[in-house]
Amino acid sequence: MQVYLDNSATSWPKPTSVIEAMANYLNNFGGSPGRSGHKFSLLAAREIFEIREIIAELFNLADSENVIFTSNATHAINIALKGFLKKGSHVIISSMEHNSVYRPIWFLKEQGIIDFTVVGCDNNGKFNLDELKNSFRPNTKLVVSIHGSNVFGTITQLKEIGFICKEKGVAFMVDAAQTAGFIPIDMQKANISILAFTGHKKLFGPSGIGGLCIDGNIDIATSIHGGTGSKSELDAHPDFYPDKLEAGTPNTVGIVGLKAGILYILNKGIDNLRKQQTQLTEYFINQLNEIDEVILYRPDTNGERLSLVSLNIKNMISSDLAYKLDKNYNIMVRAGLHCTPQAHKTMGTFPLGTVRFSIGCFNTEEEIKYTIESLKKIVLI
Numbered sequence: 035m036q037v038y039l040d041n042s043a044t045s046w047p048k049p050t051s052v053i054e055a056m057a058n059y060l061n062n063f064g065g066s067p068g069r070s071g072h073k074f075s076l077l078a079a080r081e082i083f084e085i086r087e088i089i090a091e092l093f094n095l096a097d098s099e100n101v102i103f104t105s106n107a108t109h110a111i112n113i114a115l116k117g118f119l120k121k122g123s124h125v126i127i128s129s130m131e132h133n134s135v136y137r138p139i140w141f142l143k144e145q146g147i148i149d150f151t152v153v154g155c156d157n158n159g160k161f162n163l164d165e166l167k168n169s170f171r172p173n174t175k176l177v178v179s180i181h182g183s184n185v186f187g188t189i190t191q192l193k194e195i196g197f198i199c200k201e202k203g204v205a206f207m208v209d210a211a212q213t214a215g216f217i218p219i220d221m222q223k224a225n226i227s228i229l230a231f232t233g234h235k236k237l238f239g240p241s242g243i244g245g246l247c248i249d250g251n252i253d254i255a256t257s258i259h260g261g262t263g264s265k266s267e268l269d270a271h272p273d274f275y276p277d278k279l280e281a282g283t284p285n286t287v288g289i290v291g292l293k294a295g296i297l298y299i300l301n302k303g304i305d306n307l308r309k310q311q312t313q314l315t316e317y318f319i320n321q322l323n324e325i326d327e328v329i330l331y332r333p334d335t336n337g338e339r340l341s342l343v344s345l346n347i348k349n350m351i352s353s354d355l356a357y358k359l360d361k362n363y364n365i366m367v368r369a370g371l372h373c374t375p376q377a378h379k380t381m382g383t384f385p386l387g388t389v390r391f392s393i394g395c396f397n398t399e400e401e402i403k404y405t406i407e408s409l410k411k412i413v414l415i
């Protein structure tokens with residue numbers, strides 16, 4: 035048996051419809067969108083227009099022109115942070131951030147451009163809201179928060195944080211890399227100013243596509259200048275979304291794949307898919323609880339969490355366990371810090387890290403049973 039349990043890194047397999055849509059574009063109308071006036075170019079542009087509309091509806095963003103395509107969440111977060119923050123800005127982040135947020139923030143501070151404060155989260159990944167309220171300064175321009183922890187599966191309380199940001203008149207940016215497509219996100223209800231997503235995880239697209247959804251009042255400066263297919267007569271890069279932040283030929287094949295991935299989710303129902311993956315995760319956790327050697331790092335709420343489990347085996351380093359699972363049992367998981375040292379520091383698993391088993395909607399109970407049996411054999415050796 036072969037078991038893929040690394041869906042938080044990237045989801046696999048992809049729905050057949052995603053692969054078919056990408057092949058259809060490449061085989062039948064592979065033109066460059068928004069450039070030429072011929073059929074293929076227009077068909078490609080139509081695909082891109084349609085998916086902007088679908089994404090705006092998915093996250094309840096008022097204007098689909100404010101959906102920006104990027105290569106991934108990291109690219110999106112960098113564009114937003116570097117284009118929005120000005121010299122002298124103060125930023126608040128959580129203690130659960132992925133390096134895709136933490137490193138650019140740290141870099142901007144090192145360059146003397148910004149200052150930042152880290153607000154602690156509890157074992158359930160919840161912001162300490164009093165600490166958050168006390169961290170605002172007169173020059174605070176942005177609060178940034180991960181939505182779902184890629185290491186522990188905890189979910190941040192977006193609405194409460196968004197409410198506080200609104201009261202303070204400060205922009206709120208969310209890293210939805212792990213939750214877009216898994217947990218419904220309403221930008222307007224949660225007062226989210228900037229949402230960053232990646233296409234290749236729970237949205238079922240291919241790698242190389244991600245994006246930003248930007249509230250119309252937020253001004254993110256252009257950092258990459260070039261051709262947009264619009265206002266070509268001008269020296270200056272266009273100053274309207276999406277062209278403002280999208281220079282050069284887009285990843286049309288990736289965008290077409292992402293569209294098919296999102297349509298797959300909408301067709302199955304986001305809640306149905308989450309329920310199915312949550313049940314399988316609960317089943318896995320119950321079985322794991324019966325293995326004495328397993329140390330489970332698990333949020334203690336009964337509320338929402340991602341379909342992943344982080345654990346260690348007593349007296350075994352995480353990379354050894356992942357290696358044994360892959361080599362001897364054909365089970366693919368991820369070990370270590372998962373690009374998120376901050377979360378491990380918060381939860382007390384730094385620097386050794388954990389082994390993460392992340393379940394996707396194509397995993398089966400049979401695969402989980404096989405994984406449990408394999409773990410039992412490993413702890414006996």
Ligand SMILES: Cc1ncc(COP(=O)(O)O)c(C=O)c1O
Binds near residue numbers: 109212232244
């Ligand atoms: C929480 C979180 N944020 C951001 C990212 C970055 O996503 P990407 O590698 O697609 O840019 C990841 C990827 O694992 C993640 O888990």
